[in-house]
Amino acid sequence: MNRFFVPPEAIDGASVSIPEDVSGQIRKVLRLKDGTVVQFLDNQGWLYESRIHYLDQKHLTAEIIQKRPAEGEPACRISLYIGLTQREKFEWILQKCTEAGVGQIIPVITERSLIRKASDVSSKQERWEKILKEAAEQCGRGRIPELLPAINFDQAVRFGSQAEKALFCWENEKQTSLRSILAPLRGIAREISLMIGPEGGFSEEEAAAAQSAGWVPISLGKRIYRMETAALASVILTLYEIEQ
């Protein structure tokens, strides 16, 4: 089934005013026929199953058949604080973590980040929002994850620690498992922060600063993940513990 995010104001009780870009995609790219059922998403968590109709060759409308919560949207909002890294890897993280259910992504400049200037990556905002939107449509999310501007490590530690639980994924942590921390929160937690270091890991000072701000250092298991794999694994495993 094809899914499209539209602005919330495009939806009234019974019909959808399809924005031009979505309409072009339906007509020219997907070539959907009159009467095809598709899903519109308002980026507030609602899904509108709708039937499209051609008014003429260029104009489309859609009647809403059913409104329901988008199933793929997690009830728990995951904020992923992630060491700033090179573009290709970062884009991979955006796409895959969206599929896994991340709520927002916050790039962080750490002591050992390979990329140290937010401006090195910030010019790509539009491209990245497209990646997030398309991944969210593909996997059945009800909201497009937000990508926030890059911040430094101290800010990240402060902001992220305000969630119900803040988990610091650290390869030097050998004891505390994700399960031991999250299992008691199953079906309950509504906001969790995850922090993943850059390629070179966190420094001891950073780990100490995070811990004194209330972050819990946890292990993702016995194998050493690359940073992008660690990011994805942390989101997959957190929602696996919290959701089911």
Added chain:
Amino acid sequence: MNRFFVPPEAIDGASVSIPEDVSGQIRKVLRLKDGTVVQFLDNQGWLYESRIHYLDQKHLTAEIIQKRPAEGEPACRISLYIGLTQREKFEWILQKCTEAGVGQIIPVITERSLIRKASDVSSKQERWEKILKEAAEQCGRGRIPELLPAINFDQAVRFGSQAEKALFCWENEKQTSLRSILAPLRGIAREISLMIGPEGGFSEEEAAAAQSAGWVPISLGKRIYRMETAALASVILTLYEIEQ
């Protein structure tokens, strides 16, 4: 710490005869100094912490300091049966699933596979073995996962069903969770088969055939993963349930 797979016969009780390719990597690529401690792996699950010594400018030897099981190697062997797909995506799956702990990977030709001839991909065997080896060294595995030749769906169903548990990841399965099947096997299971469909999913006939051969259809959660993400998520989640 640098890790290198060497043939088991390179190891005697007290020292390692370093093969030429590894020796070249130590001398020319990594430029490790005399006396550096590294880890050698025999691909049988053992790790040899060793100190390297230069005999002259070109020749190296290594004395074994300690022999112990490689921590990163799972006790449960995961066989991943995966729909044959395009090269780039397939290589991604090889690398990431190795990090996640897969034991062997078996490409499968299904009804909806985009790539249908095993010969389209088999010429890359050497390149792929290198990807597997490097990923296994990087993440601390004790064995390099095996990549088997592509087989058809009927064979895959038959071979895979001989494991202790065979899980068929299917987007049409909405009820049975991975947890409900695997939690009772925690710390016990030694062999699990996972099957992931191609981009277009499995046909109803394939799903029925797998089920009658004993595969259990399971859901990986509420969101629809791309095939490569599903492959990685299935390995991550299976070992998460079994290992911890």
